[in-house]
Amino acid sequence: MDTFGRQATDMRLSLTDKCNLRCTYCMPAEGMDWLARSDLMTADEIVRLVNIGVDDLQVRELRLTGGEPLVRMDLEDILSRVRAAQPTLPISLTTNAVGLDRRAAGLKAAGLTRLNVSLDSLHSETFARLTRRPFLERVLRGVDAAAEAGLGPIKINAVLLRGINDHEATDLVEWAVSKGYELRFIEQMPLDADHIWKRDNMITAQAIRDRIEERFVLTPDPRERNGAPADRWEVRRIGDPLLGPPAGVIGIIASVTEPFCADCRRTRITADGKIRSCLFSHDEVPLLNLLRTGASDAEIAQRWRDAMWMKPKAHGMDHTGLGADDYVQPDRSMSAIGG
Ligand code: SAM
Numbered sequence: 001m002d003t004f005g006r007q008a009t010d011m012r013l014s015l016t017d018k019c020n021l022r023c024t025y026c027m028p029a030e031g032m033d034w035l036a037r038s039d040l041m042t043a044d045e046i047v048r049l050v051n052i053g054v055d056d057l058q059v060r061e062l063r064l065t066g067g068e069p070l071v072r073m074d075l076e077d078i079l080s081r082v083r084a085a086q087p088t089l090p091i092s093l094t095t096n097a098v099g100l101d102r103r104a105a106g107l108k109a110a111g112l113t114r115l116n117v118s119l120d121s122l123h124s125e126t127f128a129r130l131t132r133r134p135f136l137e138r139v140l141r142g143v144d145a146a147a148e149a150g151l152g153p154i155k156i157n158a159v160l161l162r163g164i165n166d167h168e169a170t171d172l173v174e175w176a177v178s179k180g181y182e183l184r185f186i187e188q189m190p191l192d193a194d195h196i197w198k199r200d201n202m203i204t205a206q207a208i209r210d211r212i213e214e215r216f217v218l219t220p221d222p223r224e225r226n227g228a229p230a231d232r233w234e235v236r237r238i239g240d241p242l243l244g245p246p247a248g249v250i251g252i253i254a255s256v257t258e259p260f261c262a263d264c265r266r267t268r269i270t271a272d273g274k275i276r277s278c279l280f281s282h283d284e285v286p287l288l289n290l291l292r293t294g295a296s297d298a299e300i301a302q303r304w305r306d307a308m309w310m311k312p313k314a315h316g317m318d319h320t321g322l323g324a325d326d327y328v329q330p331d332r333s334m335s336a337i338g339g
Contacts, residue, residue, distance in 0.1 A: 002277070002311035008267035009060040010227070011053050014338025015075065016040065016067040016271050021096050022132035023120075025159055025192050026334050029132055032193060035336075039272045043074045045291045047081045049269060049300070054086050056301040059267070062086075065094040065338045067271065070103065076110040083111025092116060094157070094339065098135050100142030104149040116155040116184075117143050121165045122175055130164060147179070154181045155251075159188050160203040169208060170215040177235055177248035184230045184251035190317070191279070193333035205231070205254035212250070217242065221249055227265040229253045255279075261314040267304070270338055275304055277311035279337060282330055 001007050017035050019027060041049070053059035062082070069075055082091060093107070093115045100107075100117075107115075119139055121127040127136040147154055156176050160166040169185070176183035185208045190197040209218060212235070219242070221232035230251025237247055254260075261278075268276040273288035285307035290300050317327045330337070 001305075002308055004262075004311070004313055006262075006264060006311065007058065008265055008277075008308050008311075009058055010063070010265045010267070011050070011059040011061065012063045012065055012266055012268045012338055013046065013050070014066050014269065014271040015046070015064055015069045015072045015078070017336045018071050019066060019068040019096070019335050020071060020098050020133070021068070021135070023159075024130060024132070024194070025161060025188050025196065026339075028193050032333075032336065035272050039288070041269075041271060041273045041288065041291075043078045043081065045273065045288070046078055047085065048291065048297075049273070049287065050082050050089075051085050052297050052301050052304070053267070054089060056297060057304060060089075062089055062091045063094060064091065067335050067338070068096055068098070069093055070095055070097075070099050076103070076106050079107065079110035079112055090114075094118070095142075096131075096135075097139045097142030097146070098133075099138070101138070101145040104142070104145040104151060108149040108151055112151060114153060114155075115146055115151050116157055117146070118157045118159075119143070119172075120158045120160070121168055122171060123168070126165050126168070130161070143179075143181075147181075152180075156181050156183045157186055158183060159186050160208065161188060162201050162203055166203050166211070169211045173212055173216060173235060173248075173250060176250070180248070182249050182251060184253055186253040187256045189255055189279075189334070190327065190329050191334040191337070191339075193335075195329065197329075199256075202256065204257045205252045206257070208252055209233070216247075218250075219246075225263070227260075227263045229255070229260060231258065231260075255315070256317055259314060259317065264311075267308055268338060270332070270336070275307040276337060277308050278315055279339075280315035280317070280327075280330055281312070282328070283310070 090113045097117045124136040128134045188202045217236045218233040232251045234246035274284035
């Protein structure tokens with residue numbers, strides 16, 4: 001609970017800061033100064049924190065992320081141990097799907113509920129330009145394998161960059177709808193290590209909707225949003241009856257231009273065991289020292305509670321509308337926080 005009455009029931013836990021892609025809007029070409037191995041939480045520490053979150057702090061949903069969570073070879077072990085302790089907890093994974101084709105069935109067997117795959121382009125050249133790696137085919141194989149393994153409903157995350165992949169918005173919608181996946185466009189956020197983000201160059205939620213409406217009809221999804229970051233829209237092809245079932249559903253995560261801080265339900269833990277009450281925080285509260293010096297579950301839960309109590313009202317990009325210039329980017333970039 002924080003001072004504004006929000007309750008964090010959705011836990012985002014980063015398993016690593018490392019990644020096998022180098023998306024231009026996230027990481028520099030040469031990679032980062034990775035965390036020392038000894039600073040990464042171990043599987044034991046991760047399982048313990050999840051249990052404290054669920055048993056003592058009313059966490060109701062777990063998302064594993066990174067960096068790229070699949071680069072952790074003990075992912076299946078972590079999952080099966082969390083699943084054994086928390087049989088009904090929804091557990092999802094955010095992944096770039098590289099190598100997922102070989103692991104999807106094992107992840108399902110270990111207790112994963114569902115997953116989100118990041119995919120910004122369906123053209124191999126654009127994909128390689130954006131991610132600096134030629135892995136589109138591997139990603140597509142990974143998504144197919146996840147669907148086959150029963151890890152649906154699958155959500156696809158896409159970030160649109162002006163002049164690079166923004167012309168693909170409607171093709172991505174067509175592809176996702178035809179496959180039965182829920183596509184979610186994420187506004188590019190000022191969280192990249194290279195500081196390439198520019199407010200007047202980003203593709204806004206409104207621009208995304210306008211572009212999609214060139215080929216589809218969008219109507220608000222009548223389901224409750226329930227603290228979800230994505231604003232959902234039903235998608236119909238132009239000419240299809242408006243009263244009939246939609247061809248699919250898309251979401252738009254407009255953290256910059258239509259922020260949803262007032263209903264934020266997230267608590268984040270970095271791969272080195274630090275609590276961030278907000279994705280855009282400048283403050284982090286360490287837990288690793290407590291975990292490694294014999295603190296009780298009650299002491300760890302109390303530090304976590306105290307950290308969440310201080311959650312800021314909003315991330316600060318919106319207080320003067322679109323023109324806020326006093327936002328200061330946090331030191332850690334997206335991959336190091338855990339997106
Ligand atoms: N490696 C995994 C993946 O690719 O999904 C998980 C981590 S990645 C940091 C999580 C999500 O953050 C991805 O969907 C990625 O596109 C998104 N992301 C990274 N940097 C971003 C930025 N500056 N603005 C918006 N989204 C970003």
